Each structure stands twice: as structure tokens, then as C-alpha cells.
Amino acid sequence: MDLEKQLKEIEAMGNDHIGSSTETPMRPDAFELSDIEKIASIKKDVQNIMHTLGLDLSDDSLKGTPTRVAKMFVQEIFGGLHPDRRPKASTFENKYKYQEMLVEKNITLYSTCEHHLLPIVGKAHIAYISNGTVVGLSKMNRIVDYYAKRPQVQERLTMQIVKELQQVLGTEDVACVIDAKHLCVNSRGIRDIDSSTVTSEFGGAFKNVETRREFLDYIKLDTEF
Numbered sequence: 001m002d003l004e005k006q007l008k009e010i011e012a013m014g015n016d017h018i019g020s021s022t023e024t025p026m027r028p029d030a031f032e033l034s035d036i037e038k039i040a041s042i043k044k045d046v047q048n049i050m051h052t053l054g055l056d057l058s059d060d061s062l063k064g065t066p067t068r069v070a071k072m073f074v075q076e077i078f079g080g081l082h083p084d085r086r087p088k089a090s091t092f093e094n095k096y097k098y099q100e101m102l103v104e105k106n107i108t109l110y111s112t113c114e115h116h117l118l119p120i121v122g123k124a125h126i127a128y129i130s131n132g133t134v135v136g137l138s139k140m141n142r143i144v145d146y147y148a149k150r151p152q153v154q155e156r157l158t159m160q161i162v163k164e165l166q167q168v169l170g171t172e173d174v175a176c177v178i179d180a181k182h183l184c185v186n187s188r189g190i191r192d193i194d195s196s197t198v199t200s201e202f203g204g205a206f207k208n209v210e211t212r213r214e215f216l217d218y219i220k221l222d223t224e225f
């Protein structure tokens, strides 16, 4: 089979998982292997890639790389694929009777583009209006970090963060804006170092133009990376 045809088939297989859902496309058997087993398997895959590239894996500087990359994939940059790592977001009663929106802005975001497996670096900004329940501030940073630690497209990441907070807080009134640089755009391909991508998801009251405007005024997108 020629290469072009093979590539088309591989692409078609990948697209089977893509739906309109905000869920990360995972197979049902995603957690049959333990983390240790995944690290051992990925180590061999990375060894194979490096070997194919012609690198000498007995070199002192290179020999630890397959293990390092495998651990980094499973435990760090893709650690958010595992539901066990979902942050426990304890909620409290809004005893202050605070009625206005709460904004957690400039949340540092490191993710990975699922098309090229290159870094996405940026800031997330979150707002919610309590309907009686509040959440500890750091939990918003933790939720961003959990969903960011997956192969991602920025649109899905933005929606996953909002959906999670809506569930935790029991309200639709949650919004998220992400401003991020994609190294797949900045450092390869079109190599545009200055462009960044802005995505947003506005739930409930944030669909109202004035409420949305208030949130956007608080965060004033002057993001520095």
C-alpha cells in the first residue's frame, strides 16, 4: 500500500473517536494497563523512535531519555488522562452572601497540542457567580491543570474546565477564557512566534452581554507569557 493511502487510513481510524462531545476521546480499555506498565511500554516506543532517527542510545546523555520521556508522559504532561488524578474540589456554603462574580485570572497553563504533541503555554481566566456554593480559589487552578495535562485542542480544554466547574458549583453561571501560544504554530509550520489563540466558553448568566463584558473588563487580555 502506498504511503499516502496508509496515512489516509490512519487518519480515518483516528477520526472514529471524534464526536461533538467535550470528552477527551479515550478507548474503553484506557486504564487496563497500570501506570508502571504504560511507562515500560512507552519507554520501548521512545527507544524505537530514537533508534530509527539514528541516535546512539548508548550515549551517556541519551540513554536515560526513553525512561524520562515515558515517565513524563504518564505521570506529568498526560497525567490528567487518569480520572484518579481529578482534583477533589470541596465546596463550601456561600456564608458571606457574596452576590457578585468571582474571577480567578492569569492561571498559568501548560498543555500539549494533540495534533503535534508540542506545548501549549498560556493563561486561563475563570469567573463564576455563586448560587449558594463556593469553591476554594486554588481548586480553579487545579481544575485547569488537570484538564491541561492531556493531549488537547484549546477549544475542548476551555469547555472541559467550564463543564467541571458547573458540576462542582451546581450552577450554569461559569465562564472561561484561555489565551495561549501553540508551539506547533510558533516554532514550526508557519513559525509565527507572535500569534496566540483566544478561546472562550460562557455559561448561564455569562451569555448576557453585560455580565460577559464585566468579566472581560476584569481580565483585560494583555497576557504575557
Ligand SMILES: Nc1nc2c(ncn2[C@@H]2O[C@H](COP(=O)(O)OP(=O)(O)OP(=O)(O)O)[C@@H](O)[C@H]2O)c(=O)[nH]1
Pocket (backbone or CB within 6 Å): 113, 114, 115, 152, 153, 154, 155, 182, 184, 185, 188, 189, 190
Ligand atoms: N482548532 C485547533 N487547531 C489546532 C490547535 N492546536 C493546533 N491546531 C492546528 O491543527 C492543525 C493540524 O492540522 P494539519 O494541517 O494536519 O497539520 P500540519 O500539516 O502540520 O499543519 P501546519 O501546522 O499548518 O504545518 C494545524 O493547523 C494547527 O495549527 C487547537 O488547539 N485548536
Ligand SMILES: [Zn+2]
Pocket (backbone or CB within 6 Å): 113, 114, 115, 116, 117, 118, 182, 184, 185
Ligand atoms: Zn499542534
